[in-house]
Amino acid sequence: xxxxxxxxxxxxxxxxxxxxxxxxxxxxxxxxxxxxxxxxxxxxxxxxxxxxxxxxxxxxxxxxxxxxxxxxxxxxxxxxxxxxxxxxxxxxxxxxxxxxxxxxxxxxxxxxxxxxxxxxxxxxxxxxxxxxxxxxxxxxxxxxxxxxxxxxxxxxxxxxxxxxxxxxxxxxxxxxxxxxxxxxxxxxxxxxxxxxxxxxxxxxxxxxxxxxxxxxxxxxxxxxxxxxxxxxxxxxxxxxxxxxxxxxxxxxxxxxxxxxxxxxxxxxxxxxxxxxxxxxxxxxxxxxxxxxxxxxxxxxxxxxxxxxxxxxxxxxxxxxxxxxxxxxxxxxxxxxxxxxxxxxxxxxxxxxxxxxxxxxxxxxxxxxxxxxxxxxxxxxxxxxxxxxxxxxxxxxxxxxxxxxxxxxxxxxxxxxxxxxxxxxxxxxxxxxxxxxxxxxxxxxxxxxxxxxxxxxxxxxxxxxxxxxxxxxxxxxxxxxxxxxxxxxxxxxxxxxxxxxxxxxxxxxxxxxxxxxxxxxxxxxxxxxxxxxxxxxxxxxxxxxxxxxxxxxxxxxxxxxxxxxxxxxxxxxxxxxxxxxxxxxxxxxxxxxxxxxxxxxxxxxxxxxxxxxxxxxxxxxxxxxxxxxxxxxxxxxxxxxxxxxxxxxxxxxxxxx
Amino acid sequence: xxxxxxxxxxxxxxxxxxxxxxxxxxxxxxxxxxxxxxxxxxxxxxxxxxxxxxxxxxxxxxxxxxxxxxxxxxxxxxxxxxxxxxxxxxxxxxxxxxxxxxxxxxxxxxxxxxxxxxxxxxxxxxxxxxxxxxxxxxxxxxxxxxxxxxxxxxxxxxxxxxxxxxxxxxxxxxxxxx
Amino acid sequence: xxxxxxxxxxxxxxxxxxxxxxxxxxxxxxxxxxxxxxxxxxxxxxxxxxxxxxxxxxxxxxxxxxxxxxxxxxxxxxxxxxxxxxxxxxxxxxxxxxxxxxxxxxxxxxxxxxxxxxxxxxxxxxxxxxxxxxxxxxxxxxxxxxxxxxx
Numbered sequence: 001x002x003x004x005x006x007x008x009x010x011x012x013x014x015x016x017x018x019x020x021x022x023x024x025x026x027x028x029x030x031x032x033x034x035x036x037x038x039x040x041x042x043x044x045x046x047x048x049x050x051x052x053x054x055x056x057x058x059x060x061x062x063x064x065x066x067x068x069x070x071x072x073x074x075x076x077x078x079x080x081x082x083x084x085x086x087x088x089x090x091x092x093x094x095x096x097x098x099x100x101x102x103x104x105x106x107x108x109x110x111x112x113x114x115x116x117x118x119x120x121x122x123x124x125x126x127x128x129x130x131x132x133x134x135x136x137x138x139x140x141x142x143x144x145x146x147x148x149x150x151x152x153x154x155x156x157x158x159x160x161x162x163x164x165x166x167x168x169x170x171x172x173x174x175x176x177x178x179x180x181x182x183x184x185x186x187x188x189x190x191x192x193x194x195x196x197x198x199x200x201x202x203x204x205x206x207x208x209x210x211x212x213x214x215x216x217x218x219x220x221x222x223x224x225x226x227x228x229x230x231x232x233x234x235x236x237x238x239x240x241x242x243x244x245x246x247x248x249x250x251x252x253x254x255x256x257x258x259x260x261x262x263x264x265x266x267x268x269x270x271x272x273x274x275x276x277x278x279x280x281x282x283x284x285x286x287x288x289x290x291x292x293x294x295x296x297x298x299x300x301x302x303x304x305x306x307x308x309x310x311x312x313x314x315x316x317x318x319x320x321x322x323x324x325x326x327x328x329x330x331x332x333x334x335x336x337x338x339x340x341x342x343x344x345x346x347x348x349x350x351x352x353x354x355x356x357x358x359x360x361x362x363x364x365x366x367x368x369x370x371x372x373x374x375x376x377x378x379x380x381x382x383x384x385x386x387x388x389x390x391x392x393x394x395x396x397x398x399x400x401x402x403x404x405x406x407x408x409x410x411x412x413x414x415x416x417x418x419x420x421x422x423x424x425x426x427x428x429x430x431x432x433x434x435x436x437x438x439x440x441x442x443x444x445x446x447x448x449x450x451x452x453x454x455x456x457x458x459x460x461x462x463x464x465x466x467x468x469x470x471x472x473x474x475x476x477x478x479x480x481x482x483x484x485x486x487x488x489x490x491x492x493x494x495x496x497x498x499x500x501x502x503x504x505x506x507x508x509x510x511x512x513x514x515x516x517x518x519x520x521x522x523x524x525x526x527x528x529x530x531x532x533x534x535x536x537x538x539x540x541x542x543x544x545x546x547x548x549x550x551x552x553x554x555x556x557x558x559x560x561x562x563x564x565x566x567x568x569x570x571x572x573x574x575x576x577x578x579x580x581x582x583x584x585x586x587x588x589x590x591x592x593x594x595x596x597x598x599x600x601x602x603x604x605x606x607x608x609x610x611x612x613x614x615x616x617x618x619x620x621x622x623x624x625x626x627x628x629x630x631x632x633x634x635x636x637x638x639x640x641x642x643x644x645x646x647x648x649x650x651x652x653x654x655x656x
Numbered sequence: 657x658x659x660x661x662x663x664x665x666x667x668x669x670x671x672x673x674x675x676x677x678x679x680x681x682x683x684x685x686x687x688x689x690x691x692x693x694x695x696x697x698x699x700x701x702x703x704x705x706x707x708x709x710x711x712x713x714x715x716x717x718x719x720x721x722x723x724x725x726x727x728x729x730x731x732x733x734x735x736x737x738x739x740x741x742x743x744x745x746x747x748x749x750x751x752x753x754x755x756x757x758x759x760x761x762x763x764x765x766x767x768x769x770x771x772x773x774x775x776x777x778x779x780x781x782x783x784x785x786x787x788x789x790x791x792x793x794x795x796x797x798x799x800x801x802x803x804x805x806x807x808x809x810x811x812x813x814x815x816x817x818x819x820x821x822x823x824x825x826x827x828x829x830x831x832x833x834x
Numbered sequence: 835x836x837x838x839x840x841x842x843x844x845x846x847x848x849x850x851x852x853x854x855x856x857x858x859x860x861x862x863x864x865x866x867x868x869x870x871x872x873x874x875x876x877x878x879x880x881x882x883x884x885x886x887x888x889x890x891x892x893x894x895x896x897x898x899x900x901x902x903x904x905x906x907x908x909x910x911x912x913x914x915x916x917x918x919x920x921x922x923x924x925x926x927x928x929x930x931x932x933x934x935x936x937x938x939x940x941x942x943x944x945x946x947x948x949x950x951x952x953x954x955x956x957x958x959x960x961x962x963x964x965x966x967x968x969x970x971x972x973x974x975x976x977x978x979x980x981x982x983x984x985x
Contacts, residue, residue, distance in 0.1 A: 073731065150734075277663055284667075297677040311678045319671055326667055330660040344841065356849065360856050370673065371864060377676040382871040384889060389867035393860055512925050514904055572929040591926025594904040602906050602926045690875030691915050757934075783934055787893055790915035792936050 003068050006056035007147045013049040013104070014137040016042050020130030024123035028196065036119050039126030043111035046133065047104040054101045057146055058088050069150035070094060078540035078568055079165075086170040090161065092294060092310075093146035095173060099290075100136050102174070102181045107133065110185055110210070117206055124192035125185075132184050135317045143310045162541070162567045168228030172221060176248060179218025180286045183255060185210040187283035190276050191325050194332045199272050204265045207279070209629040211262060212486075215255045216625030222248050223618035231578055236510060236587060236606045238614060241390040243298045246369045247289030250362050254282045257358040259625075260351050268348065268413055273333050274355055280329060284322040285362070291318055297373055343415040350408045354401065361397045365390060395449060402456035402498065405491065406463030427466060432459035445507050453502020461495035464488050483631035490624025497617030500610050509607040512591070516600045524607035526586060527551040533590075533598060541565040543575070544598065548588050550579065557586070564590045584609040689790055689809040696723075696798070696806050697788035704755050704763055704777040711778050717804035720830055721750045722797055722823065724774070724814070725786060727758040728766035730794040736813035737770050743819055744773035749799075749827050753777040756786050756794050799823060802830060869940065874917035884943045890919060890951075896933040912937060912949075923951040930956035 020042030027035025057070075061084045066072040074090040075083075089095040107129040114122045140146075189207045193199045225245065230238045239245065258278040264271040292298050295311025342348035368385045375383055410424045435458030439451045446454070468488045471480040480488070509524040517532030531547040543565040550557045560577035567573065579586040584607060591602030691697070696713055703709045724740055726733040744751045753774035755763045760779065767777075780786050789798065792811070799808040799822065808822050870888045872880070882888055890912055898911035898920075907924045910933075921939055931937060931954060941951035 069735075273660075281663075291674070295678060297674060315671070315674055315678060318674075322667055323664065323671070326664040330664055333660050341838065356852070360853070364856070364860050367860065368864065370670075371868075373677045374673060376680055377673060383868045384871060385864065386867040386869055389860075389863045392863055396859065397856075512906060514906060574929055589926075591906075594901065594906075600904045604926060689915075690873065690917070694916070697915065782896070784896060787895060787913060787934065788915055790893065790913075792893060 002056055003060055003065070003147045003149070006053045006060075007141075007145065009049045009053040009056070010137060010141055010145075010147075013046050013053070013100075014134060014141060016046045016049065017130045017134035017137055020046065021127050021134055024127040024130075025195075028120035028123040028127070031120070033119065036123035039123045039130070040111040042130060043104075043107045043126055046130075047108040050097075050101050050104045054088070054097055057094065057097060058085060061085070061087055067149055068146075069148045070146040072150050074161075076540070076568060080539045082167075082170065083165045086164065089173050090164050093140070093144045096136075096140050096144050097146055098173065099177050099181060100133065100140060102177045103129070103133050103136065103184060106182055106185055110188070114206075118198075120196055121192055121198055121203070124195050125188045128188035128191045129184060132188070132321065135321065139310070139313050139317060143313055162565065162571050162573045165540075165567075166228065166232055168224060168232060172224040172228055175217055175224055176221025179214050179216070179221050180248070180251065180289070182210070182214025182217055183251060183279075183283045183286055185214065186258065186279045187325070190279035191328060194276065194325075194328050197332060197334075199276065199334045201266060201269055204262050204272075204275060205634065208259075208262050208266065209631070209634045211255070211259055211279075212625045212629035215252070215259055216622045216629070218248070218252050218255060219618055219622040219625065222252060223615050223622070226618075227615050230611070231576060235589070235604075236508070236608060238504075238611065241368070241385075241387045243369050244293050246365050246390075247292050250365050250369075251282050251285040251289065253358050253362040253365070254278055254285055257355045257362075258282050260354055260358075264348060264351050268342075270342070270348065271352070271355075273329075276329055276333060278355075280322070280325045284318070284325075285366075287314070287318050287321060291315060292369070298369070342413070345411070345416050345418050345421070347408065347411040347413045347416070350404055350411055353404060354408065357397055357401050361394065364393045364397070368393075398498075399452070399456070402460060405460050405494070406467075409463055409467045409488075409491075425463065428459050428462040431462035432456065434458065439503075443503065443507055446503055447506045450502050450506045453498050457495040457498040457502070459495075460498070461492055464492040464495065481631055481633070483628045483633070486624040486626070486628025486631070488624070489627060490621045493617045493620025493622075493624060495617070496613050496620060500613030500615075500617060504608055504611045504614065507609050508611075511605045513603060513605070514594055514600055515603045521605060523605050525552060526557065526607060528588065528605050530601075530603065533601065536563070538565065541567045541573075544590065544593070546577075546588070546590050546601065546603075548577070550586055560586070560588045562588045562590045564592070580612060582612055585611050689806075691790060691798075691806045692809065694806060695804050696800055697785065699780075699785040699788065701778040701780055701785060704753070704779045705760060707779075711776065714804070716752065716800070718802060719750060720799070720801050720827065721752045721775075722799055722814075723752050723754055723789075725754045725756050725789075725791050725794050725796045725798075727756045727794045728762040729758065730756075732813050733795045734770065736795050739814050739816060739819070741771055741773040742816075743814070743823075744775075748819075749823065750775045754786065755779045756791065757781065757783040799826065801826070871938075873914045874912060874919045875914050877919060878917045882943060884945050887940065887942050889938055889940045890921070890949055891936070891938045892919075894931070894933050894935055894937050899933055912939065919949050920947075921949045921951050921954075923954050925954075927954055928956045932956075 020039060023035045024039035024042075026032070027038070057068075060068045060071050061075055062081070064071070064075060064077060064084070066075075070091075070093050071087075074087045074094070079087065087094075089098040107126065110122075110129065111126060114125070117125075186207050189203065189210070193203045222245075225248070226238045229240070230236070258275065261271050261275045261278050265275045291311065291314040295314055297311060368389050371385055372383050375381055406425055406428055407421055410421055432455040436451045436455035439446050439454040443450065468480065468485070471484060474480075511521060511523055513521060515521070515530040517530060520527055520529040522528075527550065529549045529551065531549060533544045533546045536543050536545045543563040545561050545563045548560040548562070550560065558579040560579060562577040563575040565573045565575055574589050574591075576587055576589040587604075587606035587608060589604040589606075591604060594600040594602055696716075698713050700710050700712045703711060722743070726736075740751060743749070751774050753776070755777055758779070758781070763777075763779070767774075783791075789796075790809075795813055797810040797814050798806050799810075801807050807826060810818055810822070870882070872882065872888055872890055874890070874892050877890070892912040892914040895911040895913045895918060898909075900909045901907070902909070905924075906926065907922065908927060909920060909922050911918050911920050913919075921941075923939065923941075935956060938955045939949065939951035940953040940955075941949055944950050
């Protein structure tokens, strides 16, 4: 009976979303306060209903109600309690409910924290979010209902895919969705601004913290996914340019461009159309990503089960949401601002180049991801696009971005001199040279990309530190704001990431070999000694566990215990053993037993230097994003005095 | 003005591509069936529950049938089963079951519990015949014409839409032909 | 032409040039890194010359998996019903790899007609359940989903 209540709650939320989508819009254009307020009440009501629905599904998992088909497919009696929670989003239907829950959370947050917004703008924003939610709920209720019953009830469930029985997978989807769905807020802000013809500087200022937070979560979500794939899939890789990964990376790239574009619009009043388009595009890519991984249009080793019916639904949803907003942009976008010229050498130019480079990068990833589909549609064969395409182009585009990044810090708005910039960058330049030379001598395996990457990273990180020090001792009596500190922190993270990404693949060592107890192998100065295997038991699996002792220069470094698990549903899983370290990871995976007695094993040994830099860099980016969102100026009310009359004049003139 | 319309135009082009992709995805699989248009593979398999009674593939030629690959351990088969039952009850076409890599006791119990709409059930315990059909997993179904040629393969559960779009038209055509 | 217009023109030209270069590099890279996908039957109809990398997909023929002694070399046959191809792979096989299951191997044909794989992937679709479920469930003494009835 209770699961049916969950379904009722979904339908109730749909009705509220539809009301939320229409009445406040009418209220906003007619100035009717009561109608506008419906946006906020609707947001609260919707959130409560969806939360109820989600809690009911979770409860069904906790008490292991196998009369609910979704529970039966994704859980069984032996599943440990913590994974019963994460099993809720273990496959398609539940993950969509999570998506919807997070959308309602963001909508609720907008309703709560938007006291400083004008009523009509806030009403329109909530209305747009209501439409987004309504479409999604239609999709869930009609094609992906998690509350369907299985009659007669199953005696026991199938089990959660063992790949998902892992701490990383408890938080990766929620964090990813927080980012993914979070961009719906900047989208809603953009559409609301277009609807009400209020593309003002204030609009951007309100938008920014929401965008920062969404971006930070998305960064975290992607980093978690990469880290999880690294230790769970057991092959030493951290990014595969798989369509599912690309689906989350494209919004991130465009979201980064959005953040930078918003900075220009807020400070200078220009780039408004860029900001609008980027806000719409970022969320569109989020929806596109959802479509790609669930519709069966692309096959991927990681994709959800494909279902063309669902695909049609999402595509229609996509067409309405994205097509509609782009049309709105075409009709209502504000005219170009006159008199906002900036010189060839200026911060504006650099950020414009930044926007272009990032958009090209996203377009490149999109092309590579969709090219197989295009060829298939043209009946030109079934192909897949290999990682070198993505990797090479990504690296090529990263070069100009990395080079220009510090110039962005130091450059002045509107007009600057190249000579002055280069003088500022002398010290970072020297640091880059030192970094590059050090790499060339100490890590000969790094190759030209490795050397370039480290040089670029030193270039960036030194600029960040130097800039921060200059701002701190600026003597103007003002410390750098949180926005600035956040920005510096995030860019420093980019540098760290660059070191990890450039070096780790080139400098890693890997060996697949056959080992029996007593064998040892020397890899990159570490001696791996295999002590044999023994059988172990887990809550819902049995496993062969190997013991490896690692020595360096005769001294014992660590013991590693990789496992080969066999789960209740028959699935076999490799649990690699890791010795993480700041400068290097040691990694051992068991392949398969090479004889029936289980005394000889296929073993994979890895030495992976600098790989943690990748995720630490990403975490710093995330931290910078969160920090910047808490900047005090975002909490100022609408009527506060402007601090940038030039920008205001520009915008006032254009929207007149 | 064109500049402003550019995003919409790009999106439209993208949308068309994706829509076409979906149409393909409908009947697409990473590994298309090479058996369409060919004679069904040769086999001789025992009847489920009567291991001494063997059925050869050519005994099935003459009247069209739907070969439904199922097993008691297959969850989706359970979800598909009512559709198969409806199909059999309608009398449109006979349904032959291929019990795939299953234990006889389990298969019989499953049929007793959920109903047996099959005119005939043959047991492929090792799964080798299924491999000849290119079967990846259960459920999969093959539509075989009166001459024993495979004309359609469904990967995954048979749905009412599939019956309407793929099975009914073909059966009607066969009935019209003398 | 006013300085502003001239600057804008230069900017537009630079952007066009940049996009042009990027597109060319991208297209070239795409062509270089495209991997065609063939099933054994498709391969029989449209043979691919030895040495050219592509992806071969099909089912692992039961009884065909043979390991060379205790080395890391494995031979197996990929089939899609009518046609089959023998594959040689050196390395550890993925966890989901087993007989009767779907597999995709990346590599190239050798002169001998054997497919030398550099990478083997096994696919798992959440709607399908591997047949091994029932076996393993019984092995571990676990109750199977359908065979046990409560009244």
